[in-house]
Amino acid sequence: xRRTLRLGALATAAAAALIMTGCAxxxxxxxxxxxxxxxxxxxWAPNLDKVVxxxxxxxxxxxxxxxxxxxxxxxxxKLLTAIKAGSGAPDLIQAEYQKIPTLxxxxxxxxxxxxxxxxxxxxxxxxxxxxxxxGGDAVYAIPQDTGPMMFYYRDDVFQQLGLSVPTTxxxxxxxxxxxHTADPSKFLGxxxxxxxxxxxxxxxxxxxxxxxxxxDAWGVGIDEEPTQKxxxxxxxxxxxxxxxxxxxxxxxxxxxLNDGTxxxxxxxxxxxxxxxxxxxxxxxxxxxxxxxxWDASQPSNGNWGGSSTAVTTQSKNVEAAVEFATWLNxxxxxxxxxxTETGIYPASTAAAAGAxxxxxxxxxxxPDFYDVAAGAAASVAPFQYGPNVNVAxxxxxxxxxxxxxxxxxxxxxxxxxxxxxxxxxxMTSSGFTVK
Amino acid sequence: xxxxxxxxxxxxxxxxxxxxxxxxxxxxxVPYAMLAPGIVLFAVFMAAPIFYTLYLSFQKEMVExxxxxxxxxxxxxxxxxxxxxxxxNPEFGASVxxxxxxxxxxxxxxxxxxxxxxxxxxxxxxRTRAFxxxxxxxxxxxxxxxxxxxxxFLYLPAVSPFYWVFEQFxxxxxxxxxSGLVTFAIAxxxxxxxxxxxxxxxxxxxxxxxxxxxxxxxIDGASELQIAxxxxxxxxxxxxxxxxxxxxIATLQVFAEPxxxxxxxxxxxxxxxxxMLVYRDxxxxxxxxxxxxxxxxxxxATFAIxxxxxxxxxxxxxxxxx
Numbered sequence: 001x002r003r004t005l006r007l008g009a010l011a012t013a014a015a016a017a018l019i020m021t022g023c024a025x026x027x028x029x030x031x032x033x034x035x036x037x038x039x040x041x042x043x044w045a046p047n048l049d050k051v052v053x054x055x056x057x058x059x060x061x062x063x064x065x066x067x068x069x070x071x072x073x074x075x076x077x078k079l080l081t082a083i084k085a086g087s088g089a090p091d092l093i094q095a096e097y098q099k100i101p102t103l104x105x106x107x108x109x110x111x112x113x114x115x116x117x118x119x120x121x122x123x124x125x126x127x128x129x130x131x132x133x134x135g136g137d138a139v140y141a142i143p144q145d146t147g148p149m150m151f152y153y154r155d156d157v158f159q160q161l162g163l164s165v166p167t168t169x170x171x172x173x174x175x176x177x178x179x180h181t182a183d184p185s186k187f188l189g190x191x192x193x194x195x196x197x198x199x200x201x202x203x204x205x206x207x208x209x210x211x212x213x214x215x216d217a218w219g220v221g222i223d224e225e226p227t228q229k230x231x232x233x234x235x236x237x238x239x240x241x242x243x244x245x246x247x248x249x250x251x252x253x254x255x256x257l258n259d260g261t262x263x264x265x266x267x268x269x270x271x272x273x274x275x276x277x278x279x280x281x282x283x284x285x286x287x288x289x290x291x292x293x294w295d296a297s298q299p300s301n302g303n304w305g306g307s308s309t310a311v312t313t314q315s316k317n318v319e320a321a322v323e324f325a326t327w328l329n330x331x332x333x334x335x336x337x338x339x340t341e342t343g344i345y346p347a348s349t350a351a352a353a354g355a356x357x358x359x360x361x362x363x364x365x366x367p368d369f370y371d372v373a374a375g376a377a378a379s380v381a382p383f384q385y386g387p388n389v390n391v392a393x394x395x396x397x398x399x400x401x402x403x404x405x406x407x408x409x410x411x412x413x414x415x416x417x418x419x420x421x422x423x424x425x426x427m428t429s430s431g432f433t434v435k
Numbered sequence: 436x437x438x439x440x441x442x443x444x445x446x447x448x449x450x451x452x453x454x455x456x457x458x459x460x461x462x463x464x465v466p467y468a469m470l471a472p473g474i475v476l477f478a479v480f481m482a483a484p485i486f487y488t489l490y491l492s493f494q495k496e497m498v499e500x501x502x503x504x505x506x507x508x509x510x511x512x513x514x515x516x517x518x519x520x521x522x523x524n525p526e527f528g529a530s531v532x533x534x535x536x537x538x539x540x541x542x543x544x545x546x547x548x549x550x551x552x553x554x555x556x557x558x559x560x561x562r563t564r565a566f567x568x569x570x571x572x573x574x575x576x577x578x579x580x581x582x583x584x585x586x587x588f589l590y591l592p593a594v595s596p597f598y599w600v601f602e603q604f605x606x607x608x609x610x611x612x613x614s615g616l617v618t619f620a621i622a623x624x625x626x627x628x629x630x631x632x633x634x635x636x637x638x639x640x641x642x643x644x645x646x647x648x649x650x651x652x653x654i655d656g657a658s659e660l661q662i663a664x665x666x667x668x669x670x671x672x673x674x675x676x677x678x679x680x681x682x683x684i685a686t687l688q689v690f691a692e693p694x695x696x697x698x699x700x701x702x703x704x705x706x707x708x709x710x711m712l713v714y715r716d717x718x719x720x721x722x723x724x725x726x727x728x729x730x731x732x733x734x735x736a737t738f739a740i741x742x743x744x745x746x747x748x749x750x751x752x753x754x755x756x757x
Contacts, residue, residue: 077718102721105502134503193701216500250699252593261593387502394705394719401701405614426720431498 033060037320042079043094044069045307047341054337055327062320064092072096072307076103079312083108091315092325096307097131098197098389100140101211103310105387110311111138115322123330123348127380132308135213135384140310142325143347144338147268147305148376149201152275154263155287155365157186165289172292173237179263180242188264190244190253191234193401196393197304198248201268202234203227204302204383206294211386217435218386218427223420228413229294235412238404245404254278266291268304269345269373276362284365288372290379301379306347345373352377388426395422492517492727517728526706527729533618534708538686541622541629546678548626549633554663556634557641568638572631579628583695586624591699614702624692629685633678640674641667676748680741687737690714709733 031037041052041064049066056063067090069075076099082088083106095103103109117139121129124143132141151172153165161182166172176188192198203210208226212219221227237243244262246252256262257279267274275286293299309325311318328334335351338344346352352374359369366372386392399415399422427434495513502508521527552571556564574582590611592598601608611620644667652662668675690710697703705719706712709729717726 077721080721101503105498106508194698213501218501245701247698247701250591251588252591252699255593387498388720391720394715398704398706401704405701430496430502432502433500 031061031063031320036061036063037317039064039092039315039317039321039324040067040090041065041092041094042067042069042075042090043092044071044075045094045338045342045344048094048338050341051328051334051337054333055324059324062324064324069094072099079103079108080106083313087314089312089314091311091317091321093310093312094144094307095141095310096305097128097143097303098200098385098393100132100308100310101134101385101387102389104134104140108312109140110313110315110318111140112142112311112318112322112325113137113139115311115319116326117142117322120326120330123350125347125349125377125380127303127382128306128347130382131385141308142310142322142329143306143308144329145306145344146347146377146380147201147270147303147345148373148380149205149266149268149291149302149304150271150373150376151289151291152265152267152271152286153188153289154260154282154285156285157260157263165287166292167290168296169233169292169294173233173242176237176242177240185261186263187242187244187256187261189266190246190248190256190262191238191400191404192246192248193397193404194247194249195304196396198266199230199396199400200383200393201302201304202230202266204381205291205300206230207300207381209384210392211384213384214435217433219435220386220420220424220427222392222423223417227416231412231416232409235403235409238407238412239409241407245407247401258282269376270305270343272360272362272369273343276360283362286363287366288363288369290372290376299375299379300381301376303380303383306345308347345377349377386423386427387432388423388430391426392419392423395419488727488730491724492731495724496722513724517725518732521725521729521732526704527709527712530706530709530712534687534689537618537622537625537689537708538683540619541625541686542679542682544622545626545629545682546633546675548630549678550637550668550675552630552634553637553641554667556638557667558659558663560659568635572635574628575631577628579624579691580695582628583624583692586620586627587696587699590620590696612696612700612702617696617700617702621689621692621696625686625689629682633682636678637671637674640671644670676745679748680744683744684737684741687733687740 039062043066049068052064052066069078072094075093076095079089079093080103089108095109100109120142121139125146128143128146132143133139151166157163157179158165161178163175163178164171166175172188179186179188200210203222203226206226206229208224208230209219209221210227212221234243238245244256248265253262257265257275258281260282265271265275271288276283290299291301309329311321311325315321328338329346330348330351332351332354335346335348336355338346339355346355356370356373359367363369396415396419399418400412403411403415424434493513493515494510495516497509497511499507552567555561556568561567577585589595589597592610598608609616611617611623648666648670649662652666657665688710689708693703693707694711694714697705697707705715710733713726713729713733716722716729
């Protein structure tokens with residue numbers, strides 16, 4: 001019975017969404033101060049409403065109301081329900097990059113290319129811009145923040161053991177061995193089967209093409225050379241036992257960050273928030289560096305996290321929405337407010353450089369923190385997400401959990417093959433053309 | 436009784452017949468009016484979702500080409516396709532297998548302990564009865580998600596006080612969240628939460644037994660143990676059957692415990708139990724259609740198992756009532 005009740009809950013959510021549209025704007029005309037265009041905006045970034053307040057004060061003709069969401073996944077589930085129901089969607093939504101193809105495939109996002117969004121392409125790094133255009137002429141969202149990956153390590157432990165910061169993955173493996181040999185309870189890092197976005201970032205750095213568009217067909221290249229290299233590398237380290245195999249974001253992992261058994265972490269630019277939240281007492285002991293490279297002469301990086309501002313197909317005021325979204329994500333005043341209020345790392349290159357000058361408090365021992373971050377952001381490789389990222393990610397969780405538990409190099413490669421098979425099977429059974 | 440009441444007005448002559456008939460009609464409607472809230476709630480919140488689930492289970496979504504842009508997605512009739520693929524899905528079979536093992540561990544242990552505690556509480560010489568009863572029952576009041584989080588902390592070697600103690604003794608105890616032991620870890624949470632409830636049901640049944648029976652047995656020279664095994668247990672057999680049935684259904688529907696523990700370990704997949712599989716399909720993979728089909732299969736299986744179980748044990752448990 002509980003399952004059916006859950007479907008009932010979905011229907012109720014749809015009904016609630018229906019009621020909410022009762023106050024949607026009536027026509028597409030330009031607003032005036034007396035009769036403003038009203039936009040609704042579903043977002044989950046903390047304190048985003050404070051940034052929107054600045055806009056509302058300066059623009060009486062376009063008034064935006066933030067509707068706080070629980071998080072990236074529930075907001076998208078709700079939006080897809082509203083799209084299926086035919087009404088109830090907001091004008092704007094905060095969408096993570098990997099959700100964009102799914103939303104476009106469900107016809108949930110408006111093409112903003114003709115509403116002025118194409119003109120701001122140069123504001124953003126190419127890799128980021130690609131993920132909102134899906135490589136075509138359409139523009140489905142305006143980038144808000146990114147998560148270029150970074151390597152965090154315990155500087156005190158490194159100094160104690162006389163280790164230098166690894167710049168290549170070969171060196172990383174050497175350091176991992178040295179750390180674990182010196183104290184078998186310590187690990188330089190862990191392979192987390194829980195965080196598909198993390199693994200996708202590592203694959204992105206290796207120039208993987210998990211999805212690609214070739215004419216009228218999708219290509220799926222998860223189980224191909226670049227990602228195989230990544231899986232083989234981590235499988236080898238886990239099999240050897242010099243890298244931990246436990247998931248991140250567990251009480252156990254937090255304990256490891258605090259007591260120094262986790263000596264390093266492959267995180268992203270938003271890492272200081274995680275570290276200060278989970279291991280506040282270790283402030284000043286950590287340092288940040290660029291992610292180790294496969295080839296030191298060709299620096300490359302991947303993204304873990306990040307989101308954009310998209311306009312839904314149900315919006316009657318696409319132009320006003322684009323005007324607002326452009327301001328929010330490129331205007332220096334808005335970016336400065338985003339950085340201080342919500343703590344994001346802005347996608348806009350110039351604005352990020354202007355707004356981020358002082359290192360986060362947790363990294364006050366490293367004044368050049370944001371220079372390192374800017375370098376990490378500049379080298380992010382292009383990466384295309386596909387229409388069933390959710391399926392591929394849940395396959396990652398299941399298959400790589402088995403592999404991590406088995407602690408075998410071969411199991412990592414098998415997991416990658418299974419991930420590819422599950423992703424392709426799902427696409428073909430839904431009717432997508434897959435080459 | 437009712438027949439005589441109804442026939443009375445017919446035989447009695449009365450001048451205002453039509454209005455009387457109206458009153459009668461109104462009176463006949465009263466029960467339906469009183470039932471209406473129940474019927475409406477049932478129809479809206481039970482029947483309609485069930486029929487909608489049935490409908491969805493025969494549908495599927497088809498995409499054309501790249502699936503991008505408007506109109507490239509449509510919902511079409513799928514026949515029994517979702518059912519065939521659900522039954523043929525090795526993940527579904529595996530999840531059912533895991534839940535059966537889980538049930539084999541949990542149900543006998545839980546009911547055995549509940550019966551033991553109920554008999555101990557009912558024994559004559561037991562002291563601090565109210566305190567014991569409350570403390571055994573208390574875990575039932577803790578929601579499964581909370582208890583899973585608590586036990587999760589206790590299972591993780593790095594943060595568990597138990598493992599700290601083991602370490603002091605120099606024992607090398609394997610993690611309960613490793614793939615071989617995780618079923619026991621989940622069953623333990625179910626056991627901790629479930630014993631109290633089942634004990635209360637059995638204890639209440641024991642309290643309903645007239646004490647003369649025990650007196651007679653004592654006079655005949657039966658010991659406390661003999662009374663417990665030969666008199667008390669057979670008398671509360673119907674309560675045992677009921678708790679067994681409820682426990683089996685709860686076992687098939689296990690969801691909260693493994694879902695809460697999953698992020699802590701590599702040994703629980705997103706399809707560990709049948710309901711987790713349904714949840715993943717519906718909300719992670721956006722495929723409500725196959726999730727609906729799997730739900731229907733689980734509901735039918737639960738119904739069938741309950742029915743067969745009742746048929747098998749009814750004759751033995753309720754035999755003396757016939």
